[in-house]
Amino acid sequence: QVQLVESGGGLVQTGGxxxxxxAASGRTPSYYALTxxxxxxxxxxxxxxxxxxxxxTTFYADSxxxxxxxxxxxxxxxxxxxMNSLKPEDTAIYYCAADTHKSYSSRTAGDYDFWGQGTQxxxxx
Numbered sequence: 001q002v003q004l005v006e007s008g009g010g011l012v013q014t015g016g017x018x019x020x021x022x023a024a025s026g027r028t029p030s031y032y033a034l035t036x037x038x039x040x041x042x043x044x045x046x047x048x049x050x051x052x053x054x055x056x057t058t059f060y061a062d063s064x065x066x067x068x069x070x071x072x073x074x075x076x077x078x079x080x081x082x083m084n085s086l087k088p089e090d091t092a093i094y095y096c097a098a099d100t101h102k103s104y105s106s107r108t109a110g111d112y113d114f115w116g117q118g119t120q121x122x123x124x125x
Contacts, residue, residue, distance in 0.1 A: 002114040009119030022096030024077040031103035034079040038092035050105025086123045093118040
């Protein structure tokens with residue numbers, strides 16, 4: 001089992017910034033994917049940001065490209081999401097997900113076997 005704990009959510013005004021982190025613990029494999037998703041009320045869970053295990057290759061949803069940055073600290077089993085220029089449409093619960101069968105993030109939520117509890121991000125207009 002892998003446990004994921006997100007932190008760093010909160011309330012911010014339009015144009016502001018927030019930094020999320022997700023710490024993995026438990027039986028973490030040597031190489032595994034850690035990815036950020038989000039879910040707004042009444043919407044399906046959607047991919048936000050992912051990377052290769054090394055963090056060298058990163059990729060983003062079009063809606064956040066240029067504003068969000070994903071990074072990893074593998075010795076600490078932690079993934080981060082720096083969110084800048086936040087917009088009201090970024091309001092959602094943000095989830096960290098682990099795929100212990102791959103070392104490269106997938107954009108498909110169904111591929112992930114472990115999820116964090118989520119952290120609320122609210123952007124006021």
